[in-house]
Amino acid sequence: xxxxxxxxxxxxxxxxxxxxxxxxxxxxxxxxxxxxxxxxxxxxxxxxxxxxxxxxxxxxxxxxxxxxxxxxxxxxxxxxxxxxxxxxxxxxxxxxxxxxxxxxxxxxxxxxxxxxxxxxxxxxxxxxxxxxxxxxxxxxxxxxxxxxxxxxxxxxxxxxxxxxxxxxxxxxxxxxxxxxxxxxxxxxxxxxxxxxxxxxxxxxxxxxxxxxxxxxxxxxxxxxxxxxxxxxxxxxxxxxxxxxxxxxxxxxxxxxxxxxxxxxxxxxxxxxxxxxxxxxxxxxxxxxxxxxxxxxxxxxxxxxxxxxxxxxxxxxxxxxxxxxxxxxxxxxxxxxxxxxxxxxxxxxxxxxxxxxxxxxxxxxxxxxxxxxxxxxxxxxxxxxxxxxxxxxxxxxxxxxxxxxxxxxxxxxxxxxxxxxxxxxxxxxxxxxxxxxxxxxxxxxxxxxxxxxxxxxxxxxxxxxxxxxxxxxxxxxxxxxxxxxxxxxxxxxxxxxxxxxxxxxxxxxxxxxxxxxxxxxxxxxxxxxxxxxxxxxxxxxxxxxxxxxxxxxxxxxxxxxxxxxxxxxxxxxxxxxxxx
RNA sequence: GCGCCCGUAGCUCAGCCGGAUAGAGCAUCGGCCUUCUAAGCCGAGGGUCGUAGGUUCGAGUCCUACCGGGCGCGCCA
Numbered sequence: 001x002x003x004x005x006x007x008x009x010x011x012x013x014x015x016x017x018x019x020x021x022x023x024x025x026x027x028x029x030x031x032x033x034x035x036x037x038x039x040x041x042x043x044x045x046x047x048x049x050x051x052x053x054x055x056x057x058x059x060x061x062x063x064x065x066x067x068x069x070x071x072x073x074x075x076x077x078x079x080x081x082x083x084x085x086x087x088x089x090x091x092x093x094x095x096x097x098x099x100x101x102x103x104x105x106x107x108x109x110x111x112x113x114x115x116x117x118x119x120x121x122x123x124x125x126x127x128x129x130x131x132x133x134x135x136x137x138x139x140x141x142x143x144x145x146x147x148x149x150x151x152x153x154x155x156x157x158x159x160x161x162x163x164x165x166x167x168x169x170x171x172x173x174x175x176x177x178x179x180x181x182x183x184x185x186x187x188x189x190x191x192x193x194x195x196x197x198x199x200x201x202x203x204x205x206x207x208x209x210x211x212x213x214x215x216x217x218x219x220x221x222x223x224x225x226x227x228x229x230x231x232x233x234x235x236x237x238x239x240x241x242x243x244x245x246x247x248x249x250x251x252x253x254x255x256x257x258x259x260x261x262x263x264x265x266x267x268x269x270x271x272x273x274x275x276x277x278x279x280x281x282x283x284x285x286x287x288x289x290x291x292x293x294x295x296x297x298x299x300x301x302x303x304x305x306x307x308x309x310x311x312x313x314x315x316x317x318x319x320x321x322x323x324x325x326x327x328x329x330x331x332x333x334x335x336x337x338x339x340x341x342x343x344x345x346x347x348x349x350x351x352x353x354x355x356x357x358x359x360x361x362x363x364x365x366x367x368x369x370x371x372x373x374x375x376x377x378x379x380x381x382x383x384x385x386x387x388x389x390x391x392x393x394x395x396x397x398x399x400x401x402x403x404x405x406x407x408x409x410x411x412x413x414x415x416x417x418x419x420x421x422x423x424x425x426x427x428x429x430x431x432x433x434x435x436x437x438x439x440x441x442x443x444x445x446x447x448x449x450x451x452x453x454x455x456x457x458x459x460x461x462x463x464x465x466x467x468x469x470x471x472x473x474x475x476x477x478x479x480x481x482x483x484x485x486x487x488x489x490x491x492x493x494x495x496x497x498x499x500x501x502x503x504x505x506x507x508x509x510x511x512x513x514x515x516x517x518x519x520x521x522x523x524x525x526x527x528x529x530x531x532x533x534x535x536x537x538x539x540x541x542x543x544x545x546x547x548x549x550x551x552x553x554x555x556x557x558x559x560x561x562x563x564x565x566x567x568x569x570x571x572x573x574x575x576x577x578x579x
Numbered sequence: 580g581c582g583c584c585c586g587u588a589g590c591u592c593a594g595c596c597g598g599a600u601a602g603a604g605c606a607u608c609g610g611c612c613u614u615c616u617a618a619g620c621c622g623a624g625g626g627u628c629g630u631a632g633g634u635u636c637g638a639g640u641c642c643u644a645c646c647g648g649g650c651g652c653g654c655c656a
Contacts (some may be wrong), residue, residue, distance in 0.1 A: 028596085029596090031595095031596070033595075033598085034595085035599090036599080036600095036601095036602085037599070037600075040599070044598085044599085046597095046598055046599095049597095049598065049636080049637085050597095050598095052636085053635095053636085059636075082599080083598080083599045084598075084599075084636070084637070085598095085636090086598075086599070129656070131656095166656070168656095169655095169656055170655080170656070171655095171656050234655095311654080312654090313654055314654095315654095324581075324582065324652080325652095327654095328653090328654045329654095330654085331654040332654060333654075335654085337654070337655085337656090338655075338656050363583095363584075363649090363650060363651085364650065364651070365651085366582095366583060366584075366650070366651060367582075367583075367650085367651040367652055368651085369583085370582090370583095390583090390584080392584080392585095392649085392650085393650085395649095433591095433592085434591090434592070434593095435592085435593080437584065437585090438584090438585075438592080439584090439585075439648095439649065439650090441591075443591095446591095446605095453604080453605055453606095454618090455604070455605095457618050458604090458618070458619090460618085461616080461618050461619075462619090464616070464618090465615085465616055465619080468615070468616055469615050469616090471615095472615055473615085508595090509595095512595060516595085520592095520593085521593090521595085524592095524593060524603080527603080527604080528603080531603090534619055534620065535619095535620065535621090537615080537616095537619075537620085538611090538617095538619065538620040538621080539620080539621095541614075541615065542615060543614095543615050557615095578616085579616075579618070
């Protein structure tokens with residue numbers, strides 16, 4: 001609908017320019033807005049307001065001239081020039097009524113667009129370090145990323161969902177050590193060292209250790225030679241890791257390390273699956289590193305003059321690409337940094353042929369954005385094709401009480417617990433209700449409550465109500481099969497038209513939410529759509545005695561049901577037929 | 580100290596590229612179930628859009644300064 005009007009106005013403007021009645025150098029894209037006030041019609045176009053100055057014309061006069069040469073359109077009932085120079089459009093009732101029939105007739109979901117068909121986008125999200133189970137803070141990134149991926153698909157993109165696994169580096173060693181020490185406890189090995197302060201605590205470490213003990217009995221038990229005293233936690237950890245490596249030997253150390261990684265990733269994968277989030281690809285940093293991608297990308301940077309040596313280290317020319325200072329790629333001790341892997345990873349993404357690459361990151365990484373964007377630019381890649389969506393971490397509350405969280409100490413509420421307690425639907429909806437770069441207070445009590453404060457039920461309830469009416473209608477249908485949809489011209493009451501208008505916005509909302517990477521727009525829309533339905537439902541009886549009217553209202557109800565179900569589906573939320 | 584994000588109703592938040600009289604949910608108050616699901620509907624009250632300037636036909640939206648809050652600033656991962 002919007003598109004059609006945009007074309008009308010654009011055509012009128014070029015008519016005026018062709019006639020020499022509008023003297024401007026260029027015309028910005030025509031914008032059509034939904035009106036807030038129904039007295040201003042259904043749509044408004046502020047184009048004349050913007051063009052007036054360049055054309056040195058009074059905005060109202062210009063609006064009137066544009067309106068006068070608008071091509072005829074059967075869906076437009078009236079146009080008017082109003083206010084400072086808006087062109088307002090009122091659509092015919094038929095234009096809205098037809099939408100309900102269209103939605104019901106279509107086999108595929110209505111409101112999808114093919115605008116980006118044939119183009120590929122990668123959405124990388126969650127990518128939490130495999131150091132333990134996902135907690136509720138991670139759930140938001142999962143919910144937002146998954147919804148964003150769905151939205152992009154809905155406007156035609158071919159989407160790949162990827163999880164980047166940080167399975168290389170010291171952190172994996174600390175985890176391996178932690179599990180192995182707990183394993184020594186589990187098999188009651190004598191003379192084992194005290195569990196270090198910097199080690200990972202938490203039940204899942206003990207679980208993995210017990211599993212190790214089940215599979216290998218005491219075969220992996222080793223004594224440690226004396227651990228030299230270390231002045232701090234990190235020093236102690238490094239010493240213990242070195243001892244463990246030596247005692248276990250490379251093969252058994254790798255065996256423990258693999259068991260740890262497999263166990264943790266398996267847990268994460270299960271948790272995400274229960275949350276309704278599935279990835280197309282799990283990309284391993286370790287594999288990236290062992291493929292030689294890091295030295296290769298460093299070579300590219302060197303050749304392009306974007307990397308240089310200083311103080312024995314290799315630096316990336318980040319400041320020249322918008323970062324506040326240059327960044328180390330290879331440390332003086334010869335070890336490449338995490339950042340170097342990341343640069344290699346992003347080059348790899350683009351080499352895989354994506355037209356667009358989107359990273360969904362937690363807000364605690366936002367300081368990292370300039371250097372990665374800078375690296376993408378320095379590699380000569382299309383920086384405009386690379387976006388980082390920042391998802392603010394959620395702070396957790398139990399009513400008025402803030403819940404402290406720390407991964408190493410093992411004190412946190414897991415995503416699994418949350419899903420068990422409130423259900424995946426409520427959690428998914430709750431997470432995407434706020435703009436993702438806005439801080440979110442996640443109140444466990446509220447999310448758990450089955451009350452009307454919890455907005456997911458409001459939308460789902462609309463769906464369940466419709467489903468119930470449709471069941472009723474089927475039962476009473478004489479022929480028994482198939483409902484009689486049609487007669488949409490009978491939908492003329494205010495509540496019916498309001499609902500039709502709400503439905504007509506769906507394609508616009510999907511496009512806007514996808515383009516802005518803002519799933520919350522869809523969540524808000526669904527609430528508004530549900531409101532329009534509930535009002536209609538209370539004002540009128542769907543199963544009317546007037547057969548034609550009944551069929552018209554059933555069409556409207558079914559169309560609404562489909563849009564609600566589809567929209568909830570894009571957010572990863574179910575649409576129950578009964579509640 | 581520097582950088583990024585934020586400040587809108589009692590609370591939690593929307594506000595589309597600057598557009599017409601700033602919206603929603605919750606909470607509060609008052610109504611609506613012998614008829615399709617009351618997890619619903621209808622109505623009321625509630626605002627100096629942090630503060631002060633600036634840009635212009637027009638500012639919650641853009642710019643500057645200040646106040647207040649969050650996060651980030653390693654040859655860590």
